Amino acid sequence: MACLWDICWQTEPVTTPAAPNRARRSRTRMTAAQRREQLIEIARELFAERGFEGTAVEEIAARAGVSKPVVYEHFGGKEGAYAVVVDRETQTLHNSIRSALTSPNAGSRELLERGAMALLDYIEHRPDGFRILSRDPSSIPTEGRPSGSFASILSDIAVQVEDILAAEFSRTGHDPQFAGLYAQALVGLVAQTGQQWLDNREPSRLVVARHLINLAWNGMAHLKPDPRLVIESSDERSDADPDDAAAAEAQDEASRSRRRK
Numbered sequence: 001m002a003c004l005w006d007i008c009w010q011t012e013p014v015t016t017p018a019a020p021n022r023a024r025r026s027r028t029r030m031t032a033a034q035r036r037e038q039l040i041e042i043a044r045e046l047f048a049e050r051g052f053e054g055t056a057v058e059e060i061a062a063r064a065g066v067s068k069p070v071v072y073e074h075f076g077g078k079e080g081a082y083a084v085v086v087d088r089e090t091q092t093l094h095n096s097i098r099s100a101l102t103s104p105n106a107g108s109r110e111l112l113e114r115g116a117m118a119l120l121d122y123i124e125h126r127p128d129g130f131r132i133l134s135r136d137p138s139s140i141p142t143e144g145r146p147s148g149s150f151a152s153i154l155s156d157i158a159v160q161v162e163d164i165l166a167a168e169f170s171r172t173g174h175d176p177q178f179a180g181l182y183a184q185a186l187v188g189l190v191a192q193t194g195q196q197w198l199d200n201r202e203p204s205r206l207v208v209a210r211h212l213i214n215l216a217w218n219g220m221a222h223l224k225p226d227p228r229l230v231i232e233s234s235d236e237r238s239d240a241d242p243d244d245a246a247a248a249e250a251q252d253e254a255s256r257s258r259r260r261k
Contacts, residue, residue: 036074039064040088043081048128051135052082089129090153093122101160108168113213113229115161116190120205123194134195150191158187186216206232 030038042063046055057078061068075081100118101111123130134150158180165186166179190212197208206229214227 035064035066035070039066039071039074039081040084044085044089044128044132047082047085048131052078057081085129086132089126089133092126092129093119093133093153094156096122097157098160101157101164107230108164108171109213109217110230110234111164112161112186112216113209113231115157116209116212117205117229117231119190119194120197120209123198124201124205127198130194130198134191134198154187154191158183161187189216 039060043055043060046059046063049055055078057068057071060078060081061071064070071077071081075084096118097115100114103111103114106114133153162180162183165182166176168174169176169179193208193212197205210227210229213229214224218224218227
């Protein structure tokens with residue numbers, strides 16, 4: 001309220017004009033190791049989405065909220081980032097398959113089942129990595145590291161499977177010199193099916209593994225209508241995914257119903 005002599009009037013409070021909004025997008029502070037891991041994950045997503053040729057350093061930097069020099073500082077460029085991603089995915093897949101194929105006290109069929117389940121598990125939980133390895137063969141080889149091409153990965157797995165089959169062939173009276181041929185065919189069967197299964201994930205991985213092993217182990221002449229894996233009733237059954245088992249049972253029941261009709 002302001003007054004002059006006997007006259008008063010209402011005044012409005014004086015306000016200072018708001019300063020222009022200069023707030024910038026905040027950037028989370030990370031250690032160098034944390035930033036590197038973030039960039040690797042983002043690069044993996046982009047390479048899976050667009051392939052090596054379709055991905056640019058600018059996109060990796062933009063999605064991470066950093067400048068291009070940060071990406072160059074960690075990897076030296078797009079090729080370096082791709083090599084790191086491919087190497088990491090290759091080692092992850094190799095380790096998973098190697099662990100499955102060297103399970104102690106496991107018979108030949110059980111080892112093959114575990115190998116198939118390991119590949120399907122990798123596809124289910126790391127689909128971006130599998131897309132990079134299987135659909136983008138233009139990986140960048142680096143000294144002392146595997147090239148990362150899907151063919152070379154499958155070849156390494158086939159060598160391990162060959163040893164398993166050679167022992168089984170010797171035990172059953174078959175010629176072990178053909179174990180390598182069968183190993184390549186078996187690994188190719190599982191890998192090719194995995195590539196097809198990648199996009200829709202139907203049926204469940206357990207059902208897929210059951211039918212793959214049914215064909216690989218029993219052959220076309222002795223296919224079983226309702227195949228099961230021997231590892232489903234093993235001592236390690238408690239480690240199985242209950243959702244997988246439930247989905248597999250539902251799908252098997254649906255299949256039986258169709259056959260009855």
